[in-house]
Amino acid sequence: MxxxxxxxxxxxxxxxxxxxxxxxxxxxxxxxxxxxxxxxxxxxxxxxxxxxxxxxxxxxxxxxxxxxxxxxxxxxDPDTRPHHHLICLGCKRVSDIVYDFVLDLPGQVAGGYQITGNHVEFYGICPACGQNKDQKKTGQEG
Amino acid sequence: MxxxxxxxxxxxxxxxxxxxxxxxxxxxxxxxxxxxxxxxxxxxxxxxxxxxxxxxxxxxxxxxxxxxxxxxxxxxDPDTRPHHHLICLGCKRVSDIVYDFVLDLPGQVAGGYQITGNHVEFYGICPACGQNKDQKKTGQEG
DNA sequence: TCTAAATTAAGAATTATTCTTTGTCAAGAT
DNA sequence: ATCTTGACAAAGAATAATTCTTAATTTAGA
CATH class of the missing domain: 1.10.10.10 (Winged helix-like DNA-binding domain superfamily/Winged helix DNA-binding domain)
Incomplete structure (x- = not known):
């Protein structure tokens, strides 16, 4: 029950x-x-x-x-509401980003796809890892 | 050589x-x-x-x-320039999205992270899969 | 309570990826 | 020209995440 x-x-x-x-x-x-x-x-x-x-x-x-x-x-992730994520490249911790972005694709960019959703991944260094400055990797899909 | x-x-x-x-x-x-x-x-x-x-x-x-x-x-992906991706939920095909979004995070949302990059995943149904209408799943992280 | 259908446990199997070992090759030193 | 060294490749074993199989158990509703 x-x-x-x-x-x-x-x-x-x-x-x-x-x-x-x-x-x-x-x-x-x-x-x-x-x-x-x-x-x-x-x-x-x-x-x-x-x-x-x-x-x-x-x-x-x-x-x-x-x-x-x-x-x-x-x-x-048990939170099924639309939201995004921020990944620390140092410790791999994942934080929630509750912020609404406008992510409209112009028709020709969407290439005939019927868009149903999106998800943004941010990469960065968390405050804790920022202390121990031995991180180097940056950017996309790190 | x-x-x-x-x-x-x-x-x-x-x-x-x-x-x-x-x-x-x-x-x-x-x-x-x-x-x-x-x-x-x-x-x-x-x-x-x-x-x-x-x-x-x-x-x-x-x-x-x-x-x-x-x-x-x-x-x-051999294309190392910043770009995003569109995934067909039907056939899992991945297409490139060459379009520049403004994805600035307000300080309090970034939570002290030093942001170094981002990547947007779009989900949708490609034209080919749109024909065979047996798709059902939509939304984030499909 | 009884029963059918759903679910569980256990471990084997599968799949993607990494590791280990051994042999080969290329470039510079002799 | 040959030797030495280190980077690299091949082969397959090992590992790790996930899925599958099977038989026993449990749940929900009649």
Whole structure:
């Protein structure tokens, strides 16, 4: 009887509730492994497959965003409102950018595509990493 | 004596020249596997490790962009000028968007980060996929 | 409570990528 | 002209993230 799960048409199992509970309000953009480890603390018998299954189900239902920001692994974001991200090139931390940009593409630039959404990734150095000045990489897709 | 390679301080080996040759002017944003397969046609003895090593070297030298657009694998882009991308949610094709957006972040939104770059991903349906109307997913990070 | 359908656990399998080892080749030193 | 050294390539093993398979269990509704 978990409302959030039932509302999207998924059976409310304890494993799913634990995952949803960990995700709720979480702004750290965790990976599947991090989610697994966090949930396993309170639920030692859970398997990684269950975590992946649940994440896929939530994503399918539109209750979770799968971010491709990190080249090494997928990151998940329970905040499904349109927003953007800022990635620290030093520590790879991902922060939310809640700011509305005007991103209209002229017809000829859109090349006949029917545009349905967008997402901006900003790259930079976070305050903490700015201290230890051993960063060098800049720019796009760093 | 391949100028492009020597210019960035890498030895001009036949394997590297073949990879660079395939990449030059290529706007298909190929994956490492696609690059390997293409180069292997003319150079059957090449190994995947060589492809990955070369891509890493080119990326390090700033002559190649590694795109994290595709959740399944990395894509590579020889066009290192700042530009954006448009992904078809149907066929996953990636097109270049050469258009300059104003993406300034107000100080408080940037949260103390030193911003060094950005990249916009647009999602949509390409003309070809628009015909076969069996697409459903829209929006961010589709 | 009973039952059908959904879900779980466990681990094997797959896929992308990286690592290790060994051999080769090219350029400068001898 | 040959030797030496270091960069590079090939081959395949290793690793890491993710997906698949199967059998047992649990959930939700009748």
């Amino acid at each position: 978990n409302k959030a799960l039932k509302d999207i048409g998924l059976k409310a199992t304890p494993q799913r509730m634990a995952i949803l509970d960990f995700l709720k309000g979480n702004t750290s953009h965790p990976s599947a492994e991090e989610i697994y480890e966090a949930v396993a603390k309170r639920f030692p018998s859970i398997s990684v497959a269950t975590v992946y299954n649940t994440l896929a189900a939530l994503k399918d239902k539109g209750s979770l965003l799968e971010l491709t920001i990190d080249p090494a692994k997928k990151r998940y | 391949n100028k492009a390679l020597k210019d960035i301080g890498l030895k001009a080996t036949p394997q590297r020249m073949a990879i660079l040759d395939f990449l030059k002017g290529n706007t298909s944003h190929p994956s490492a596997e696609e690059i390997y397969e293409a180069v292997a046609k003319r150079f059957p003895s090449i190994s995947v490790a060589t492809v990955y090593n070369t891509l890493a070297a080119l990326k390090d030298k700033g002559s190649l962009l590694e795109l994290t657009i595709d959740p399944a694998k990395k894509r590579y």
